[in-house]
Amino acid sequence: MSELLVNEKEIVIPGEEVARGMDFLPSIGTFREGESIYAKNLGLLEVRKHVIKVIPLSGYYMPKRGDTVIGVVTNIGFSGWTIDIGAPYDVNLPVGEAVRGRLELLRTDLSRYFDIGDIIVADIYNVTKSKIIQLSMREHGLRKLKGGRIIKITPSKVPRLIGKSGSMVTMIKKYTNCEINVGQNGYIWINGPIEGQYLVEKAVDLIEKEAHLSGLTDKIKEMLEKEGVKNE
Amino acid sequence: MIVGETDFKKYVLGLSEKGKRIDGRGLLDYRQPIKIEYGISKNAEGSAAVTIGKTRVICGIKMEVGEPYPDRPDEGTMIVSAEFAALASPEFEPGAPGEKSIELARIVDRGIRESGAIDVKKLCIKEGEKVWLVFIDIYVQNHDGNLIDAAALAAMAALLNAKFPKLNDDGTVNYKEHTDTPLPIVKKPIACTITKIGDKLFVDANADEENVSDARITITSDENGVINAIQKGGEEGMTVDEIEKCAEIAVEKAQELRKYLG
Numbered sequence: 001m002s003e004l005l006v007n008e009k010e011i012v013i014p015g016e017e018v019a020r021g022m023d024f025l026p027s028i029g030t031f032r033e034g035e036s037i038y039a040k041n042l043g044l045l046e047v048r049k050h051v052i053k054v055i056p057l058s059g060y061y062m063p064k065r066g067d068t069v070i071g072v073v074t075n076i077g078f079s080g081w082t083i084d085i086g087a088p089y090d091v092n093l094p095v096g097e098a099v100r101g102r103l104e105l106l107r108t109d110l111s112r113y114f115d116i117g118d119i120i121v122a123d124i125y126n127v128t129k130s131k132i133i134q135l136s137m138r139e140h141g142l143r144k145l146k147g148g149r150i151i152k153i154t155p156s157k158v159p160r161l162i163g164k165s166g167s168m169v170t171m172i173k174k175y176t177n178c179e180i181n182v183g184q185n186g187y188i189w190i191n192g193p194i195e196g197q198y199l200v201e202k203a204v205d206l207i208e209k210e211a212h213l214s215g216l217t218d219k220i221k222e223m224l225e226k227e228g229v230k231n232e
Numbered sequence: 233m234i235v236g237e238t239d240f241k242k243y244v245l246g247l248s249e250k251g252k253r254i255d256g257r258g259l260l261d262y263r264q265p266i267k268i269e270y271g272i273s274k275n276a277e278g279s280a281a282v283t284i285g286k287t288r289v290i291c292g293i294k295m296e297v298g299e300p301y302p303d304r305p306d307e308g309t310m311i312v313s314a315e316f317a318a319l320a321s322p323e324f325e326p327g328a329p330g331e332k333s334i335e336l337a338r339i340v341d342r343g344i345r346e347s348g349a350i351d352v353k354k355l356c357i358k359e360g361e362k363v364w365l366v367f368i369d370i371y372v373q374n375h376d377g378n379l380i381d382a383a384a385l386a387a388m389a390a391l392l393n394a395k396f397p398k399l400n401d402d403g404t405v406n407y408k409e410h411t412d413t414p415l416p417i418v419k420k421p422i423a424c425t426i427t428k429i430g431d432k433l434f435v436d437a438n439a440d441e442e443n444v445s446d447a448r449i450t451i452t453s454d455e456n457g458v459i460n461a462i463q464k465g466g467e468e469g470m471t472v473d474e475i476e477k478c479a480e481i482a483v484e485k486a487q488e489l490r491k492y493l494g
Contacts, residue, residue, distance in 0.1 A: 149239040191239075194246030201254070 008047045009212070012039040012054055019052055029054030043156070044212050057212070061086045061155040061185040063124050063133045068142075070150065070183030071135070073118045076110050083120065085185045086152070089131045093122060097136040119145045119189055121181060145181065148191030153204055155186035157211040161204065168217055172203050175224040199227060241429065241444040248432040254440060260481060262436045263287075266492055268385070270393045277410065278394025282386040285438060286376035291386035293394040293415075294367040297405055300360065308355020308363040312341035314370040314383060321375035321439070333372075339463045340370065340384050343421045343452035347460035350391065351416035362403070364396075366415070377438035380450050381489070384423035389493060391417055420493060421460050422486035423452040426478045428470060433478065435485055449475065451482035455490060459483070 002021025012018055018030065019037040026032045029041045030052050039045070041056040063069075063085070071083035071091065080094040095105070099113055114120060121143060125136035137143070153161060162169050162182055173180050176199045178192030190200050203220050210216055244254060251258055263285030273279035276292035300307060314337035318326040344350065355364040368390065370383045396413045398406040427437035428447040437445060447466030453459045459479060464470065470478070 147239060149243065194243060195250075197243055198247060198252065198254070202256075 004047065004052075006045050008045055010045055011043070011057075011212075012045050013042055014039055018045055018054075023050055025051045027051045027053040029056060056156045058154050059156065060088050063087045063089070063091070063127050063131075064184075065124055065127050067124045067184040068121060069124060069135075069185040070119065070121055070145075070181060070187040070189050071185075072150065072187075073114045073116050073120065076114075076116065079105055081110070081114055083122070083135060085133075085135075085183070086155070086187060087133065087185065089133055091133045091135060093120075093135040093137070097125060097134070097138060098122075114144060119148065119150060121145060121183065121189075145189050145191075148179070148189050151188050151190060151201055151204060153186045153188060153208055154211075155184065157207060158182060158184055158186055160211045160216060161188070161207050163217060168207075168220065171217070171221060172200060172224065176200050176203075199224060202227070240440070244441060244444060245430045245432065248429070248434070253434070255438065259432065260435045260485070262485070262489070263438070266489070268389050268492055268494075270389065275407070276390075276394075277397055278390045278392070278415070280386050280389035280393055281373075282382045282389060284378060284382050284385075284436065286374055287378055287382050287438075288374040289370060289372050289379060289382040289386045291368060291370045291383070291390040293390050294369065295394070295397060295405070296365045296367070297357065297362055297399070297403065298365045300356070300363040304352075305360035306356045306363075307352040308350075308366065309352070310341070310344065310350060310366040310368060312337045312344070312368045312370065312387065314340070314372070316372045316375070320372045324372075324375065335463070335465070336372075336380060336383055337370065339380055339423065339450055339452075339461070340368070340387050342461040342463070343384055343423050344368070344387065344391070347419050347421035347452065347454045347458075349388070349417055349419045349421050349454075351418050354416035357399070366391075366394075375439060377440075377442045378425055378436045380425045381423050381436065384421075384452065385489060385492070388420055388422065391415055392420075392493065419454045420490055421452045421454045422489045422493075423450050423461075424482035424485040424489070425450045426481055428466070428468065428474070433474065433481070435481060449478050451479055451486075453483045453486045455487070457483045457487075 002023035004019050006018045016039045017036050018039050026037045030037050037052055039054045041054050043054040043056040046053040069085045071085040073081050074084045075082035080092055083091045083093050085091050122135040122137045126134040176196035178190050178196040178200050181189040267283040269281045272281050273292050277295050278293040281290040314333045316324040316333050318324050368387050394415045395410040398409040400406050426449050427434045427445045429445050446468035450463045452461040
């Protein structure tokens with residue numbers, strides 16, 4: 001008989017036995033040994049039907065194929081760029097994935113397209129077994145972001161920042177008059193009026209601190225209503 | 233590191249127009265809480281830890297018996313050294329002391345030395361032969377800006393906390409036992425650093441603000457409002473008016489910080 005040993009949304013520690021029995025399936029942040037499932041990270045337990053996940057409380061961004069991320073150009077190579085997306089590995093954006101049409105590598109200065117310090121939105125196109133990560137900008141809407149700056153949030157808290165079908169981020173945008181672009185890697189690009197930026201940072205800080213508690217949307221709304229200037 | 237640095241600077245300046253900082257305080261406010269813990273090290277003659285916001289600096293006092301300098305036979309000496317622990321910030325590397333840590337030690341040293349905070353004549357045991365050497369060792373445990381003020385405050389707190397170790401009859405020091413005699417501290421100099429970003433002056437800049445700062449000036453003053461030491465850093469210049477304003481702010485803020493020393 002399978003049983004869950006820890007309640008959902010409770011904090012678990014690495015090595016803690018969270019469930020017993022073969023009816024449960026281990027997902028991100030957990031592993032199976034024998035009959036039992038154990039936690040891999042310090043985090044919150046999440047159970048969806050019979051799939052068990054641990055959402056880590058903090059940590060690095062682990063690149064996953066298909067994620068849309070925000071990155072900063074850190075280096076220009078012969079046939080591509082190195083991008084910082086907050087992952088512990090080298091991340092590469094080849095010219096062919098970023099520029100439409102043909103170009104002569106020997107005669108082109110790649111900084112014409114993206115220069116060091118530029119902020120881009122890109123998809124993770126491939127993650128190899130040896131953790132070489134390739135980005136792609138072929139899809140619609142993937143581009144260089146002009147101006148603005150980046151603030152950061154723990155990657156595991158990104159879903160809370162976006163909210164159910166984007167409700168949280170839409171609300172923050174509405175109250176702050178800022179453009180906000182959230183990457184799955186926890187980099188958030190913001191641009192807009194100074195007071196708005198200040199409020200966005202405050203909201204993100206609050207989410208960072210209280211992501212594991214419920215009623216977050218109402219709390220953020222209250223904070224924004226008190227301090228914000230509503231967009232008429 | 234903050235990416236999009238130019239835009240971050242615009243943001244900091246934009247907020248300062250309205251008298252606000254990125255963490256919500258006013259331009260001339262120290263972060264809270266400011267905390268001083270005394271006697272954190274058993275083996276030191278005196279020690280203290282200072283926490284300002286997320287910045288944490290500890291300081292220990294060690295004392296040895298040694299020879300005085302030939303030109304000052306009746307005076308004890310003091311030596312300040314600072315070390316940035318590699319775990320304090322991603323910017324710090326282990327190894328030989330860098331430019332920043334040497335500068336930090338010198339600013340703290342100058343404040344204490346030039347104010348005459350320690351009555352060095354009372355550190356003399358036998359003129360020309362034996363005096364007390366006071367070692368002030370500063371360790372940065374966490375770096376979130378304004379290390380200088382935190383270090384100077386920690387050094388002062390540790391000096392006030394220090395007691396002389398017992399001196400044996402044969403002239404060696406018994407570090408296991410301490411006398412009740414505190415060090416001869418006659419003044420309490422406090423450093424206050426003012427950071428200039430654009431044309432605005434900030435007190436107690438955090439690490440993000442320091443990254444986009446144009447200049448900084450550290451002014452150390454004692455309880456009578458006498459300025460003992462000044463150190464200017466950063467690439468940009470400062471006008472005479474600005475420096476006068478800084479001096480006013482620093483003396484006032486130093487009085488505020490001095491209350492924490494008790």
